[in-house]
Amino acid sequence: MSLLLKIRFKALFAGIKKSIGAKSAAMLALFGVLMGIAALSIMVILFSLWFLFGMYLESDYPWLYFAMAGILAFALGIFGTVFTTQSQMYEAKDNELLLAMPLKPSQIIGSRVLMLYLLTFLFSAIIMLPAAAVYCILRGPSITFILIFLIVMGLISMVTQTVTCLLGWVLHFLLAKFKYKALLASLFMAIVMLLYFVGIGNLDNLTVVLTQSGGKIANAVQSFAWPFYALGRACTGDILQFALFALFSFGVFGLVMWILTKTFIKAMLVGGKTKSATKQKRDRKIRTPEASLCRKESKRFFSSTAYLVNTGLGLFMMMALIIAGIIFRGKIMELLRSQDLLEGLESFIPAIIVGIMAFITFMAPISAPSVSLEGNHLWILRSMPISGAKVLRGKLRFHCIAMVPAAFIGTIVLCLVYGCPILDTLLAAVCSGLLHVLCGVLGLVFNMCFPRMDWPTEAAPCKQSGAVVCIMFAMMFVSFLVFGGGLVGTGVMGPEKSALVLGIMAAVLALITYLFYLLLMKWGGKKFEAL
Amino acid sequence: MLKIEGYTKRYGEKVAVNNLNLHIAPGEIYGFIGHNGAGKTTTLKACSGLLQFTEGTITVNGKSIQKEPLACKKEMAYIPDNPDLYDFLTGYDYLNFVADVYEVSKEDRNKRIDEYGELLGITDALALPISEYSHGMKQKVAIISALVHAPKLILMDEPFVGLDPLASHQLKQLMAKHCAEGGAIFFSTHVLEVAEKLCHKVAIIKGGNLIASGTMEEVKGNSSLENVFLELEEKTE
Missing domain, CATH: 3.40.50.300 (P-loop containing nucleotide triphosphate hydrolases)
Structure with missing residues (x-):
C-alpha cells in the first residue's frame, strides 16, 4: 500500500508541478490574487460566525460551540466530496489495472481513501481552524486544548470521510443501472443548492433561532446527534467523551472500510449495459460540421455526471428561480416595497431581473472545461479538416443553446409577470442573453489559458481547473457590475430613463462580448491547433 | 501522394x-x-x-x-495506435459525426457504414455506446471512420x-x-x-x-x- 500511496502522491505533485509550470507568471499571479480574495472572503465570514457563536461558550453548554463547528465541517465535507469520492473510488482509470495486479482490494481502497481523507481534512480545517482561533482569542490558548482539538479535527474528518465513502458506494450501485444518471445527480445537487440558498435567504431568522434557542439545540444534539455532542465535550476537556468519540470514529471507519473492501470487485463489475441499444434507430441526419460539433458537446454534457453537476446547475437554478419568482410574486413585491429603498420600484425591476440572471452565469460555466474535456480524444478533432476556431465555435454554440434561450425567455416571463414595460422587457432579455454569451466566450478564453488535458477523472477539469475558477470569479465580478450598474444607472438617470440604462448596458455587453469573441477566434483558435 | x-x-x-x-x-x-x-x-x-x-x-x-x-x-485519414473514441457516443453517432465534419453525402455515408460495418462484423454493435466496446471494436469503428470519407x-x-x-x-x-x-x-x-x-x-x-x-x-x-x-x-x- 505504501507503494500505491507513493504513486498517488507522485501523481498529485507531478500534476501540481505541471500545472504551475504551464502557466506564465502573469497567469499565476492572477490565479493567486483570485484565490487570495476567495480565501479572505471565506475567513471574514467564518470569523464573524464564530464570534457570534462565541456566546455558547458563556452559556451552560459551552460544548455546543464545538459541536456546531463539527456539524458544519461534516456538512461541508459531505457536500464537497461525495461525488469526488464516488468517481475516484469507482471510476478511476487505473482500477482494472490495479485489480489485475497481486494487490488486495483493501490496499487499493486504502490508498484512495487516504488521498480523499486529505481533501476532507482540508474542508474540516476551513471550518474548524477559525473556530479554534476564535476560541483561543476569547478564552486564551492552551497546549492541551490545541492538541485535543487537532486530534478531534482529524477524527471528525474520518467520520465525514466514512459517511462520504458510504454515500459514494450507495450512489455508485444506484447510478450504475440508471440511464439518466447525470440528470439525476444534477437534480440532487440542484435541490441541495436550493436548500442552501433558502438557508442563506433566511440567514437572519436562522441566526436568531441559533442564538436564542441554544438550550433546545443543545438538547437535540445530545439526544439525536451524539457524536457531535461527544466532539463538543471532548474539545472542552471531557476525556471520557474524547475516548468514546475516538472509539466511535475508528469503529465506523473500520466497519465501512470492511464493507467497501468486501464489495469492491462486485462494484467494479456492475455495468450499465444498454439492453435495448440494438433496437436504437440509426440517426443519420446530415448536419453541418459546426452543428455536428455542437451535438457532440450536448451528448457529452448530458452523459457526464461530473460535467453536468459542476457546470449545469445554473440551468436548474434558473428554472427554479423563474418558477419561484412567478409563484411568490406578491410576497416579493411586498418585501421590496416594505424596504422603501427604491423610488419608482417598477422601473428598477428589469435591472434587478437582469442582475439575478447575471448571478446565475457563474453557476453555468458550461464552456469553461469543454476544451480540457477533450483530453485523450483531442486527436480526433486535431486530425480532422476543421479549424481550431470552428471547434471553439461549436463549443460556444452549445453553451449558448443551453443557456441563452432559457435566460432570454425567463427574463421576458419574469418582466411580464412583474408588469414591466415592453421595451424594458425586451432590453432586459437581450442583456440576460448577452451575459450568458459572454460567459460562454470568456469560459473558452480561460480554458485556452488554462487547458488541462491529462485528467484522471472528468471531475478534475470540471471543478479543479483554473479555467472554471477564473470564469466563476470573472462572472461574479461582471454580475456585481451589472446589478450595481443597473440600479445606480436607473437611480441617477431617473426611473423614466430605465430603458436607456438597459440599452446602454446591452450595448456595452455586446461590445465586450464581441471583442472577447474576436480574441477567442484568432488567438484561441491558433492555440487550440497547437495543443 | x-x-x-x-x-x-x-x-x-x-x-x-x-x-x-x-x-x-x-x-x-x-x-x-x-x-x-x-x-x-x-x-x-x-x-x-x-x-x-x-x-x-x-x-x-x-x-x-x-x-x-x-x-x-x-x-487523408489517421488511425492512432490506441483509438480513444468519444465513449459518450454510440458507434453510429461517432461515424455520423466524422461524416458530418468531412461533409459526406447521406447516400455515401450510408453505403460505406453498412458495407464496412458488415465486412468487419460490427454492424450489430454500432448502436451501442462506445463505452461498452472492447479495444478491437473501437479499432474497427476507427477503421470505418477513416474510410467513411473515402480519403x-x-x-x-x-x-x-x-x-x-x-x-x-x-x-x-x-x-x-x-x-x-x-x-x-x-x-x-x-x-x-x-x-x-x-x-x-x-x-x-x-x-x-x-x-x-x-x-x-x-x-x-x-x-x-x-x-x-x-x-x-x-x-x-
Whole structure:
C-alpha cells in the first residue's frame, strides 16, 4: 500500500508541478490574487460566525460551540466530496489495472481513501481552524486544548470521510443501472443548492433561532446527534467523551472500510449495459460540421455526471428561480416595497431581473472545461479538416443553446409577470442573453489559458481547473457590475430613463462580448491547433 | 501522394526523428518498421498534422501540412495506435459525426457504414455506446471512420492490434482494395509477416534514423524481412 500511496502522491505533485509550470507568471499571479480574495472572503465570514457563536461558550453548554463547528465541517465535507469520492473510488482509470495486479482490494481502497481523507481534512480545517482561533482569542490558548482539538479535527474528518465513502458506494450501485444518471445527480445537487440558498435567504431568522434557542439545540444534539455532542465535550476537556468519540470514529471507519473492501470487485463489475441499444434507430441526419460539433458537446454534457453537476446547475437554478419568482410574486413585491429603498420600484425591476440572471452565469460555466474535456480524444478533432476556431465555435454554440434561450425567455416571463414595460422587457432579455454569451466566450478564453488535458477523472477539469475558477470569479465580478450598474444607472438617470440604462448596458455587453469573441477566434483558435 | 523531406523532430535536446526522407506514391502500401520508441508514431503524427515541427517539409498531394493543414487533412485519414473514441457516443453517432465534419453525402455515408460495418462484423454493435466496446471494436469503428470519407491517403499506427483474425484479414483486403483504386497507405507495424505480405515498399527506422527503405525486394532480397530487420538492428548498434 505504501507503494500505491507513493504513486498517488507522485501523481498529485507531478500534476501540481505541471500545472504551475504551464502557466506564465502573469497567469499565476492572477490565479493567486483570485484565490487570495476567495480565501479572505471565506475567513471574514467564518470569523464573524464564530464570534457570534462565541456566546455558547458563556452559556451552560459551552460544548455546543464545538459541536456546531463539527456539524458544519461534516456538512461541508459531505457536500464537497461525495461525488469526488464516488468517481475516484469507482471510476478511476487505473482500477482494472490495479485489480489485475497481486494487490488486495483493501490496499487499493486504502490508498484512495487516504488521498480523499486529505481533501476532507482540508474542508474540516476551513471550518474548524477559525473556530479554534476564535476560541483561543476569547478564552486564551492552551497546549492541551490545541492538541485535543487537532486530534478531534482529524477524527471528525474520518467520520465525514466514512459517511462520504458510504454515500459514494450507495450512489455508485444506484447510478450504475440508471440511464439518466447525470440528470439525476444534477437534480440532487440542484435541490441541495436550493436548500442552501433558502438557508442563506433566511440567514437572519436562522441566526436568531441559533442564538436564542441554544438550550433546545443543545438538547437535540445530545439526544439525536451524539457524536457531535461527544466532539463538543471532548474539545472542552471531557476525556471520557474524547475516548468514546475516538472509539466511535475508528469503529465506523473500520466497519465501512470492511464493507467497501468486501464489495469492491462486485462494484467494479456492475455495468450499465444498454439492453435495448440494438433496437436504437440509426440517426443519420446530415448536419453541418459546426452543428455536428455542437451535438457532440450536448451528448457529452448530458452523459457526464461530473460535467453536468459542476457546470449545469445554473440551468436548474434558473428554472427554479423563474418558477419561484412567478409563484411568490406578491410576497416579493411586498418585501421590496416594505424596504422603501427604491423610488419608482417598477422601473428598477428589469435591472434587478437582469442582475439575478447575471448571478446565475457563474453557476453555468458550461464552456469553461469543454476544451480540457477533450483530453485523450483531442486527436480526433486535431486530425480532422476543421479549424481550431470552428471547434471553439461549436463549443460556444452549445453553451449558448443551453443557456441563452432559457435566460432570454425567463427574463421576458419574469418582466411580464412583474408588469414591466415592453421595451424594458425586451432590453432586459437581450442583456440576460448577452451575459450568458459572454460567459460562454470568456469560459473558452480561460480554458485556452488554462487547458488541462491529462485528467484522471472528468471531475478534475470540471471543478479543479483554473479555467472554471477564473470564469466563476470573472462572472461574479461582471454580475456585481451589472446589478450595481443597473440600479445606480436607473437611480441617477431617473426611473423614466430605465430603458436607456438597459440599452446602454446591452450595448456595452455586446461590445465586450464581441471583442472577447474576436480574441477567442484568432488567438484561441491558433492555440487550440497547437495543443 | 505523401512526401517527407528532411523531417526532423526534437523534444528539447533529444532528437526523436532525424532528417527523414520518404515518398509514398499513389497505389502504394508503405510499411514503417522499427522497435518501440524508434520514431514511427512521431512521424505518423507529424504527417497527420497532430504534431508540429520546424525542420523539414511534409506534403500531401503537393500541399504542405504546415501551411495548408486543413486542405491536407481533407484528403487523408489517421488511425492512432490506441483509438480513444468519444465513449459518450454510440458507434453510429461517432461515424455520423466524422461524416458530418468531412461533409459526406447521406447516400455515401450510408453505403460505406453498412458495407464496412458488415465486412468487419460490427454492424450489430454500432448502436451501442462506445463505452461498452472492447479495444478491437473501437479499432474497427476507427477503421470505418477513416474510410467513411473515402480519403486518398490513410495513415495507420499499428492497425492490426486488437483485431480478431477475420477482421484482420478483412482489413488487409480493404487496404489492398484502397491502393488498387489509386489510394495510398502509410502504416507502422511490428508484425513483420504482415508487412512482408502486404507492403509494396518498406522503411526501417532506428533511433530516429532511417536505416533502410525501398521496395520489399530491394530491402529484403532473398531473405525474410524478419532476418533483414534483425541484421540491420544489430549492424547499427
